[in-house]
Amino acid sequence: MQRSILILDFGSQYTQLIARRVRELNIYCEIHPYNKIPELDENLKGVILSGSPSSVHEPEAPIPNLEGILGKYPVLGICFGAQFLAQHHGGSVVRSEIREYGRANLSSVTQNELTKGLVDGEQVWMSHGDSIKELPDGFSVIAKTKDIPVAAYCKGNIYGLQFHPEVYHTTNGATILRNFCVDICGAQQDYTAASFAEETIDKLKKEVGNEKVILGLSGGVDSSVAAVLLHKAIGENLHCIFVDNGLLRKNEFEEVLEAYKGMGLNVRGVNASQQFYDALKGIKDPEQKRKNIGKVFIDVFDAEAKKVEGATFLAQGTIYPDVIESVSVNGPSATIKSHHNVGGLPDFMKLKIVEPLRLLFKDEVRRVGKTLGISDKIIGRHPFPGPGLAIRILGDITPEKVAMLQEADAIYINGLKEAGLYDQVWQAGAILLPVQSVGVMGDERTYENCVALRAVTSTDGMTADWCHLPYEFLGEISNKIINRVKGINRVVYDISSKPPATIEWE
Template sequence: MPEKILILDFGSQYTQLIARRVRELNVYCEIHPYNNIPDITPDIKGLILSGSPCSVRDADYPNPDLSAFLGEMPVLGVCYGAQLMAQEGGGEVIPSTIREYGRAKLQQVDQHNRLFKEIPVGSQVWMSHGDTIKQIADNFEIIASTESVQVAAYKVKDQETYGIQFHPEVTHSTEGKRLLRNFVVHICGCSQDWTPDMFIENTVAELREKIGNDKVILGLSGGVDSSVAAMLIHQAIGKNLYCIFVDNGLLRKNEFEDVLHSYKDMGLNVKGVDAKEQFYSALSGLTDPEAKRKAIGRVFIEVFDQESHQVEDAKWLGQGTIYPDVIESVSVKGPSATIKSHHNVGGLPDFMKLKVVEPLNTLFKDEVRIVGKTLGIDDTIIGRHPFPGPGLAIRILGDITPEKVAILQEVDHIFISSLKKTGLYDQVWQAGAMLLPIQSVGVMGDERTYERVVALRAVTSVDGMTADWCHLPYEFLADVSNEIINKVRGVNRVVYDISSKPPATIEWE
């Protein structure tokens, strides 16, 4: 097993960013909820405690037993994690006199301390907390301060235990990556050998051992995740992988044919299934986004089960589940705040009797792309924008009809094709069009029209967890709008979505 850093999640919006920064150092790490700490194993080289929206002054503040870690391995507390260890160690945490949020400068730094090796006085850090550490116990020492925060960082004497009140994982902390490298490499002693080649080698070996001579069925979507998962399993078991690509009637224009064609040269055994009518029938009259997702998931399982019976003695279901899906499904926040139902997390109905294999469930999206490139998968698949599992059903607000799907397919085709033609496609993380449940007055020629409104959405992101709206050129948007209104019958108005995530989501439903 690769050596790893353990990250305990206390609910911070930045927890996944800590993991990403550690992995950029070619060190494997895992996120676990603070209330579900795994057993300590020899491959765990250090522990990082995340920030939190909670306060250590709350009556029921998160306070896990860390005695098995403290003094036994290096520990780094970030923000809440630092305040928790300071308070539990005998110090005092009080409300900040002013909310400490934003940029600050390190005015005092103990550069002899290994955590701050090569980090100069004056370095910019990012603060985001409502509490501050007023006092530390006698066996703690201050190793960094800012103008307004005396205990910006501390170390426990005779232990490799550290706390920092700023966030090194965000880009606003200019030496943040260096600080994390100091902790992970110099203090924890990680060897930085977790690379795409190592991941592929280990994963293929594990798949061979786990699956043996069994048959695996995998649902392909044409996207990055399912394609990379398929290639990894294919490398492990060859012809015993059976891929199924279902046309749910909610794909992009010509996507069914295009995707099947793209897999031709990859050596995969792929069967295409036209199930449009089954999905349209199940969606008839549904308007609630969650109801639509569940209907699509149910029919997909029915179709998939039907097709899987054509493969004799299949034992496994391959899935392209990635790490953010896993993290969100076991979140420290619990199941009460469902943002959306993940179409590929949560297992299968009992009647399918298939065991699940998920070769990508430890990777973030950009890591999946890097592995895909290393595997030699074509750039048209690797560089493809993410596309939601429920397809256009959650980009058509309201009920679903074949007529609405056809309209949106044409609009989407113009938008995506234009992005590609103008060289903008690769600058965008995800783009698509939404068909709104409203009509608006327009004028075409000498006639008054009362037709549909579509919204275009394009965002920039690294992994989809946060996103900013993409500042596409006005001239481009004008040309796309003009082409849509001229060519797509039934649409007379185009708007552009300028919302970021959060507070909005990337999709509209």
């Protein structure tokens, strides 16, 4: 894809939202760390500087080298980005006497190319501890709020916003971003799911040629869309492998293999459950679980890959949040967890990596899948973690615990589908907790396990809120699990958001 807008990341929790909002305008953009600015080419139309948890006054504040950008491309600074631009040009940034967090309203809005369509009283979202006290010479205030004198400013093709246009709470944030990207930068709104699919298939044909490619299928959205893109590009040279690690949902191995029938994909199923159980025996640490699972997966996959004579590429369904969450550069995009499908392969696997979806968010992957004609049954599936139920069983893993959780999870997920709630939820699952509690069943006292139900709403998994499922539904699912799954006598519901919690418990 041709990058029209470059977003420089200074570590803001909202950086990924900026990219999503720009892409929703059908404009292709990319996020890069502030200290790893990519080569600028003729396709670039403008640059956005993100916010940051840092202050411009800190000794270790992220300072970008904007030589070659300022004066050549339109630049929009958001929050920290706006403060940096103001200070860089000789303005004054101070610690706020009244810090603004949350909703605020604009006043004294001056109409120009950036603020076109905005009015006084406009709701915006603030999140800052510093404020711009004085603008540099030649810069003009184009909006204020009740508490700060500079909510937005401009000079030539440099623009700054003290608030965050990318969050939903800024009522006309999309208008502001469109004004900047389209009217000021002149970016073309030609980035669509269909154009991505077409360009990616052409690119894969050139990149892979007549070589053989191996792809690890999981039955999920990402690997399925990656498989169909590759199949359209290289046909029978794509060899898919689906590994049963013993940590899948109930009957998932058989159901996934069945779902791929008729899609023309060459899929081989491999049952390696015991190898994974052996590697996880006695392991309680979540990160060690992930690493052990990743190592066994590589070993199993390597053995199967060797059966495909002449294979030179490994395809993966890596998507943009995987990449962003696995990168850490002096603060921005701090690593949250390791991903076993990010970061390459061990040297003994002499395969080159191809990642068709590396720059897509989850909802974009789904749109591409629909464009490719993939069934809603696959496209509409909730995300499921690569390590599977291993990170939904807190503590050590045993086949007995897996079987127990599979039963509880099946009741929960099937219940969501039967109640018509499944498609309203971004991701759902049951978590087996490492605690036991007292219960009464019949006339007997029990001391059995507790299961937590998790359901969240989200757009891309970078942030998420707990889902307000009906009490009656939760009560019904709780009764079914306790009555039907031996070993469980208590069910709780997780009402934590991300951040500060994560979607998964481990």
